[in-house]
Amino acid sequence: MITVALAAALRDAGLRWHPTTGDRFVIDKPGVDDDVYTVSEMTVERHDYPSGTVLGFNGTTEWALDSVDAAESLWLPREDQLRDLLGPAFVSLTKSGSDFVVTAVVGGTSQEFGAPGAADAYGGALHAYIRSALD
Incomplete structure (x- = not known):
């Protein structure tokens, strides 16, 4: 898995993420960027709305999160x-x-x-x- 710093450099260089099942990501905020999440139909699900993409947390391990905007997430490409x-x-x-x-x-x-x-x-x-x- 690539480092968060390299993932941020790729994003800042222009790499765009279109979340899909199996993708790994961190929430791009201090204090919560150590936990790596995986987009899955069972735990973290992608929801597309006219206002943007939202990642919904549906499992018990993410009980404190309802959803996070994809723009607040940092993709860790495989x-x-x-x-x-x-x-x-x-x-x-x-x-x-x-x-x-x-x-x-x-x-x-x-x-x-x-x-x-x-x-x-x-x-x-x-x-x-x-x-x-x-x-």
């Missing part, structure tokens, strides 16, 4: 989602020592992005890819 978002820019994932290294074509050149976890390596590559697309 490794497979990050790889899919890289699309054709993705070249490879390898292991180098204790790090995972993602090679991706960013701004027309092949670049490497290393991190202790594969998801963070993908996230770093995606962050650079999004930023290069904005330049």
Whole structure:
């Protein structure tokens, strides 16, 4: 799972979230951003309204929450989602020592992005890819 800091950097770079079953997220507020939630038809359910998307909490573990606006949530994309978002820019994932290294074509050149976890390596590559697309 990627770090909250990397997820925030991806969001701030322009990555948008359209909640779907299986997605993980934190509530983007101090003091409650340590708990990771999963969108599920049984526990956290997505509700689309004209005013925006709301994530409804229906299970006993989230008894203190009724719902939270998706804009107040921070998506923690999975490794497979990050790889899919890289699309054709993705070249490879390898292991180098204790790090995972993602090679991706960013701004027309092949670049490497290393991190202790594969998801963070993908996230770093995606962050650079999004930023290069904005330049």
